[in-house]
Amino acid sequence: xxxxxxxxxxxDLGLKTLTDQGFTALKAEPLAKAMGVSxxxxxxxxxxxxxxxxxxxxxxxxxxxEQIIADLEEHRRDEPPLHRLLxxxxxxxLSLERAVRSWATSDPVARKAVEAIDRRRLGYVESLLxxxxxxxxxxxxxxxxxxxxxxxxxxxxKPLTGKRQAMLLEQLNRMASP
Amino acid sequence: xxxxxxxxxxxDLGLKTLTDQGFTALKAEPLAKAMGVSxxxxxxxxxxxxxxxxxxxxxxxxxxxEQIIADLEEHRRDEPPLHRLLxxxxxxxLSLERAVRSWATSDPVARKAVEAIDRRRLGYVESLLxxxxxxxxxxxxxxxxxxxxxxxxxxxxKPLTGKRQAMLLEQLNRMASP
DNA sequence: TCGCCTCCATACAGTTGTGTATGGTTATAT
DNA sequence: ATATAACCATACACAACTGTATGGAGGCGA
Numbered sequence: 402x403x404x405x406x407x408x409x410x411x412x413d414l415g416l417k418t419l420t421d422q423g424f425t426a427l428k429a430e431p432l433a434k435a436m437g438v439s440x441x442x443x444x445x446x447x448x449x450x451x452x453x454x455x456x457x458x459x460x461x462x463x464x465x466x467e468q469i470i471a472d473l474e475e476h477r478r479d480e481p482p483l484h485r486l487l488x489x490x491x492x493x494x495l496s497l498e499r500a501v502r503s504w505a506t507s508d509p510v511a512r513k514a515v516e517a518i519d520r521r522r523l524g525y526v527e528s529l530l531x532x533x534x535x536x537x538x539x540x541x542x543x544x545x546x547x548x549x550x551x552x553x554x555x556x557x558x559k560p561l562t563g564k565r566q567a568m569l570l571e572q573l574n575r576m577a578s579p
Numbered sequence: 580x581x582x583x584x585x586x587x588x589x590x591d592l593g594l595k596t597l598t599d600q601g602f603t604a605l606k607a608e609p610l611a612k613a614m615g616v617s618x619x620x621x622x623x624x625x626x627x628x629x630x631x632x633x634x635x636x637x638x639x640x641x642x643x644x645e646q647i648i649a650d651l652e653e654h655r656r657d658e659p660p661l662h663r664l665l666x667x668x669x670x671x672x673l674s675l676e677r678a679v680r681s682w683a684t685s686d687p688v689a690r691k692a693v694e695a696i697d698r699r700r701l702g703y704v705e706s707l708l709x710x711x712x713x714x715x716x717x718x719x720x721x722x723x724x725x726x727x728x729x730x731x732x733x734x735x736x737k738p739l740t741g742k743r744q745a746m747l748l749e750q751l752n753r754m755a756s757p
Numbered sequence: 758t759c760g761c762c763t764c765c766a767t768a769c770a771g772t773t774g775t776g777t778a779t780g781g782t783t784a785t786a787t
Numbered sequence: 788a789t790a791t792a793a794c795c796a797t798a799c800a801c802a803a804c805t806g807t808a809t810g811g812a813g814g815c816g817a
Contacts, residue, residue: 426685428774429774429775429776430773438796439796439797440775440776440795441794441795441796442794442795442796444775444777446794450774502681503680503681503684503685506601506677506678506681507600507678519735539746539750541743541746542743542749546728546750549727549730549731549732549735550727550731551731552731552734552735553726553727553730556731557727557730565719568719568720569720569724572724572754583765606803606804606805607806616764617765617767619764619765620764620766622805622807623763623764627805627806628804628805628806758817759817760815761815761816762814762815763812763814764814765811766809766812767808767809767810768809769806769807770805770806770807771807772803773802773803773805774803774804775800775802775803776799776801777798777800777801778799778800779796779798780795781794781795781796782793782795784791786789786791787788
């Protein structure tokens with residue numbers, strides 16, 4: 402057969418399953434079937450289901466915040482970070498993000514992961530708004546509103562296009578500047 | 580013993596369970612135990628679990644949109660509806676709302692219910708913003724952003740108080756007027 | 758009072774998931 | 788060549804949930 406499976410193989414399948422079917426599908430038996438092996442493999446790599454789910458959350462936690470922020474800092478010369486942030490945040494499908502947050506409403510471990518990500522991202526937006534010259538208390542309030550709006554957009558899962566997207570970005574940028 | 584149970588008793592328990600433990604707790608056996616009866620009662624009132632969950636969603640659907648809108652129209656003379664809407668929307672805990680939306684990420688029936696509620700509420704906010712004198716395309720964009728922000732606030736589940744709340748409402752109202 | 762309808766209990770069969778124990782296979786180092 | 792460790796299959800015991808079949812208790816009209 403193929404090569405032996407690694408922990409990463411199980412985590413990748415977990416993220417894909419989470420994205421496509423939600424956290425309720427993170428079960429050893431269906432995952433093993435999808436992987437084409439028996440649960441013996443699963444229970445060799447992970448102590449139990451809770452350990453696996455915690456590993457999935459850690460995996461998500463590592464990439465969720467830093468990937469976007471790193472991208473912004475990298476393109477600082479091409480485009481204002483906040484402008485680029487809004488354009489990218491409100492331009493993608495966010496199925497994995499939505500699945501994790503759905504998970505977080507009923508699982509304390511997932512909730513902790515989400516809260517950590519939220520603090521990281523919100524703090525970054527706050528710093529950008531302060532750099533743009535807004536008084537601190539106004540910057541904090543608007544950063545919160547912008548981040549809430551991002552969460553709401555993510556939740557509704559309707560992609561933006563054309564004139565509607567342009568109009569929305571214009572109004573969002575209005576929150577970010579004067 | 581007590582009186583015989585009605586369908587409404589099961590629906591009320593369902594909404595409470597949904598609020599406190601999430602949609603994964605909507606199962607016949609635990610609910611019957613919580614009710615103090617056997618599953619025989621459950622399966623007499625409902626054909627199966629799917630029928631019960633559909634009934635729960637219809638129950639939620641009936642009250643979720645209309646209760647707030649009716650309240651606003653009733654107090655039209657006391658306070659501008661939009662001002663009152665923002666104050667009330669961003670002032671409550673919204674556990675049930677969050678549970679239903681978590682449910683909606685993995686269940687098409689729940690998703691349909693949420694989408695119907697979203698259209699109803701968003702349309703109402705759009706009409707309020709147009710009444711306040713904004714051009715139609717700007718009203719649509721800002722209504723969308725305000726509603727997204729409400730969803731994000733609901734999702735994060737942190738109650739607002741004091742100066743922070745005042746600051747946020749001020750910035751939200753800014754989106755609604757000039 | 759007889760029969761019916763409502764509401765619920767009990768018992769059974771079946772499904773799906775968990776976790777553990779045990780042993781087999783393959784590669785690799787010695 | 789063989790011992791060791793990594794990786795996986797198989798089998799077992801157990802738990803939780805679903806749905807159905809059947810019967811019993813209680814009210815209520817004819």
